[in-house]
Amino acid sequence: MGSSPSKGPKAVKWEVADEPPEMNKFINREWKPKVIKLKRRRAIPEGSISVKILDDEFDCNITSMAFLPNGDLFVVDQANKKLKLFNKHFRYQTSAQMPSNPQSVCASPNKPEVFVTFLASSRIRQIETFRNDLKRLETIQTIGKCTAIASNRFGGLAVAINITGNQWQIHLMNSRGDIQKRVHGESLFLNPDHMAITGDMNLVICDRGNHTVYHITPDGYVIFADKEIKGPMDCFIDKLGYIFVAGPERIHQLNERGEKVQYVISKADIGFAPATLAYRDDDEFFLVAGKSDKIRVYKLKNF
Template sequence: MQYLSQLSGLGKIEHYAQSLIAVGNADRIIRIDGKSENNVSFQGDSICTILDICVLPSGQVLVVDQNNKKVKLLNQQYLLLSHCSVSGKPQYMCQITPSEVGVTVGSEVQFIKVNNNQLVKDRKLKFQHGCYGIASHQGDLFVTSGTELYNYSLDGKLVSKLHENKSVTGRERSCAVSPTGDKLYITNYNQDKLLTLARDGSVLSIFTDPELGCPACVHVTPAGQVLVCGWKSNTILQIDSKGSRSLATLATKRDGLWSVCYNSNTDSIIVGTIINKILVYKVK
């Protein structure tokens, strides 16, 4: 408490307290208690492939439907509210503000806002490389190109190239950042790996497991728990915060699991599939 009193500004105190909470709970194993299914197909859609999911502070949920080239908005009960089409096949997204997300499409990041239960396309950032995984933390934007991980500012200025995979078979896909911003997680889809990087891009650990085939999505909860979705293995694994070992297998399914996201509003895990629906797992 003496240290807290010496900090200048409420924001610093809150950040410090959140850091303590994240460190304390990052390796707490998630327990599942019940599951429900929700259809996310609009009339006229072909088969929906839910490649990524984002839960806003309001409790509203956005999903990336890659096959139909759409971003869809769901309410707190996971009922469809609206959607918007994008110029190409969307890949991944991340929250930028409480009502805005950034979505990777081709070589662009498309910003989309929620306004009165409608999705509104805003500005775009264009890059000289393809855009796949995306994450943000305190004004920094992290984007994977397939073989590299870049750090940009929110206005698209290059800060640094943090990582490069020089293997001809490597394919860096999804990325996520720890709540305190000190670690970055990226999935290598082709090599069945999860990489954990320090903030300067140095590799802290490389995780592989027979239960993790073609990791398509990595997500970090507000407490720092690391969740990885294996598309080929059809599993959701919880990995320790160091990225070194598996803590639990949270879900297995034959429907083709593509994405995972923790909903702190309802204490549940949302899993996207390739056959029109999301699965909602209640956490004990």
Template sequence: MCQVHEKEIIKFYCPSHHALGCSDCITLGHRTCKVDYIPEKCVGVADGKEFDDVMQKLGEKLKEASEILKKAKGKGSNINYFNEEIIKAITEFRKEINDWLDLMQKDALNNAEEIRANNNKIIQHVLDKCENMISSIKCLQSSLHASKANHEQGQLYIDMKRAESTLKSDELHEVKETLMHTNMRYSFQRNAELETLFCKKMVFGEIVDHSRHESTKMTKAVDRLIGKENINVKTLSDELDCNITGFAVLNTNKLVLADHFNKKLKLISIENRFVEEKVLDSAPFDIAVMSQDQFAVTMPYIKEILVMTTENNISCARSIKVDKTCYCIDYNQDRLYVDCVSPSSVIVLNTQGDILNNMPLNFLSPRYAPYIAVRKDSKLLYISDCGKNSVVSVSLQGKLTATYKHTDLSRPQGMLLLDDGSLLVCSYYNGTIHKVNGDLKQRKIMYKGEDGDLLQSICHSSRYAEIYVGCIGDHLKVFNTQ
């Protein structure tokens, strides 16, 4: 029945307005439209292509709604989890403040007690000296009176000379000076910075939105690299030397590493350098952060991409099968960009693993694993072609747009894309890091390593203003950028 004219039956459909209606609806609102008469149009509709299309699209819409529902439930769980983490962090911060204040108060009280004890020691010294002198003078007085009364002229002479010696002594003057120069008046003066701090209208802290994960490829302009330290990533269970072919910075202030030789993922705390690990069935190669607690890992030897989560421990959320040997990977705007070999190509996937684009790159060396970096606007890809000792830029149509080659660039590997559009490129064989501008025309050597430095992968933490470089070996190189 018609929803507008309740006693009328729906008999017409207006394709121009996508509207169903009865005779009254068509007469009043669609008189000039070319409408379909449903009793005629519905003949054989069950067996037609339109029915199949509608059912297919409904199925797709149902699948999409189910996926969104699943994500919503997951996010609902995350809300409580992160709220608990926030409460925990706030409580811990308050405890730290209390501990700091307790420690400062203890130091102030100890200082006051030390002053009191020192001053009491001085006063006691003066008291002792004065009491001894009074006792000595009284004894002399008694002795003088006794000697005079007894007419003992010799003894009286001796006592007088002793008295004269006592009168000439500076001991009383010294204790008097000590007493005069001892400051007994003290007061407590508040720490002006603390008083100002707590008198201001302030917030205890702020809740930071990490919905957009900390980028491991975008950072502010980098003009120089200052060597800071090396981080040992070797664990007791490692049977081989480490080979960090790919890594990234997570929002949890941790580095996640792909140790290719040992078939492991390693999670390293940036603050305390603590290392956790997860053993895999095959060797991982590269890592791309997808969200605050998820990252994708390429598994070239089994032609698979693992989507991992760090919500509790490192675990696999799902896997994406690919029909090519996939090595290096990047993530941008809900898309995964994966470099493949044999033949060389880049495939573009959505987060569910559906292939959106497949770009053959026949101009690349077919046998080497190229690293990839995607420009922020997703209009250009940068690929390190280590077989030809070059870095190339490629459009999303797979067209070669520019090439960078230099005698100091030997087997380029990992790349870090900077905010100004330039790149930091690891040169594997000669241990150098190049800074190349976005059009691949200008360059600068940012770092010259020692002999044997085999630089493979690179990422950045904006929070700590540090750049990390992975090598073949048991250590990550850490550079300051400011």
């Protein structure tokens, strides 16, 4: 009998919370970093995007951004309690007024959808994007205040949850909000603002309160904890696997072992303190935003 035709790779999901250890697909105690040379990358200025619109009451404070699969840009303007959508050419499309301050956003990897955290209400809102409309889909109620959120390449979510006091956990869940694993970070995290997920499904977490950038596996194994970047705000991973971190004074380039490569651009270059970043893999554009009506646009290139 001939072999059956391949059905293609299965979609890997976050670990289910009650799986026995022998079934745990994400424990990786022997994780070894790829051999990455300390290759510096240049940030080429490509201009800026105006994010202030006619009915904005206040100067913009952009706390989070995300690129959608089609290249469109989704922006969280906390000062005006607005969610704003720009097309892939960075032209304004539409916006939505929120009843409370939105915090952080991540995009689905294969759908025109985003997930936005709301700190005060401990909720995550799933929003579908159209050219001239934003449609709310589902609401996920979290067990504590939620800040940072990121999506993996299969659509799973990682969310920073304030359990009580200064105790934080990272909850790994599916897009419906079903918790599949809890990364206990009581001894690690103090105020995780933003995070990103690597191609190896590891987490890079910017903990501003702890002045630490963590690179950890989903079972909580710490690959590195960089305490040299004071007040890290946000991060992204480029297509070569380098980690870029926004501190209050400059943007740093690290490799996945946490080794410093260089600092890429400074606050003086940008014109304001960098607070949040976004990266588009297709053309290697990356954006820098903060308390400003402008988003700065750069393109990554090799030296």
